[in-house]
Amino acid sequence: MVAIIDYDAGNLKSVEKALDFLGQRTVITRDRREILGADKIILPGVGAFGDAMGRLSQYGLVEVIRQAAEEKIPFLGICLGLQLMFESSEESQGVRGLGLLKGRILKIPPCLGLKIPHMGWNSLDIRPGSRLFAGIPSGAYVYFVHSYYLRAEDEAVVAASTEYSTHIHGAVETGNLFACQFHPEKSGDVGLKILKNFVEM
Numbered sequence: 001m002v003a004i005i006d007y008d009a010g011n012l013k014s015v016e017k018a019l020d021f022l023g024q025r026t027v028i029t030r031d032r033r034e035i036l037g038a039d040k041i042i043l044p045g046v047g048a049f050g051d052a053m054g055r056l057s058q059y060g061l062v063e064v065i066r067q068a069a070e071e072k073i074p075f076l077g078i079c080l081g082l083q084l085m086f087e088s089s090e091e092s093q094g095v096r097g098l099g100l101l102k103g104r105i106l107k108i109p110p111c112l113g114l115k116i117p118h119m120g121w122n123s124l125d126i127r128p129g130s131r132l133f134a135g136i137p138s139g140a141y142v143y144f145v146h147s148y149y150l151r152a153e154d155e156a157v158v159a160a161s162t163e164y165s166t167h168i169h170g171a172v173e174t175g176n177l178f179a180c181q182f183h184p185e186k187s188g189d190v191g192l193k194i195l196k197n198f199v200e201m
Contacts, residue, residue, distance in 0.1 A: 002199060003038035004028045005065070007055045009045035009080060011183075018185040018192060024199050030059045040199055041068055044185075045080030046145070049105065050092030052080055062098065069100050069177060076198050077179035082150060082172070085179055091148050100177055102153035103169075108146070111165035117147040122182075124160040124170055132159055132173050132180075134197050142170075142180075142187040142194075150181060 002019055004012055006028045019026045027034055035041060043065065045052055056062050068075055077085045086097050089105035097105075108116050126138040133140075144162075150169040152158055159178075160171040171180045178198060184191035 001038050002026045002040045002042060003035045005035060005041065005043045005061060006030045007045070007052065007059055007061055009047050009052050009055065011044045011046050011079070011185075014183075014185045015042060015044045015078065018195055019199065022192065022196055022199065030061060032060070032064050035061075035064050036068060036071065036073070038073065040201075041065075041073055041075045042078065043075070043081035043084065044078040045084070047080055048091060049080070049083055049089035049097070049148070050095040052084055053092070053095050053097065056084070056098075065098055066100070072176045074176050074198065074201050075100075075178065077177075078185070079146065079181060079183055082179035082181050083148060085177065086150060086152070089148060101157060101172065101174070101179075104151055104153075105148045106151055107148055108165050108168075114165050116165075117145060118164045119145045122162045122164060122170075124162055126160045127158065130159040130171075130173060131201060132171060132178050132194055132197055136190060136193055140190045142182040142184065142190055144170075144182045146181060 083105045085100045086103045157174040159173045184194040
């Protein structure tokens, strides 16, 4: 069973629909027992970093997520979910992230001819040996919607990157922790393959 964490951050139903298509049993929940009893956990989300951390705290989910990470339950952050897994964001000064991984979320710098937020398809430079991207060729296209991007402290955790005004760490993986800045549930067959790789780990 895959637990999709519900913290009023949107984008839950599209993730659920993609997993249903893959034949996965899912539950959208903020119940501690359901989350910690799941085989896999997904933290999706769209919106602002500070508001999202506030809701995670309000619903008592910060410690649940940290416990899930400690218990080595496979965990996937999507879009805002990726950003929340790190330490801080320029979007919300003074707000601490979950701190599951070391790194900062930065604002995409202005660039002539490029619109921000970044909305659209970009190709990925995929690290050889990535479990999340097994069977997916480097250069595959995925769908992004974001104004802020990850700069991971440890380059070794970066599973895929892309270029949009700057060098963007587009996905990470280490141990039981995985995350994508892009939306696999909106990225066609490539995105479905990424989700399939995750749920079959």
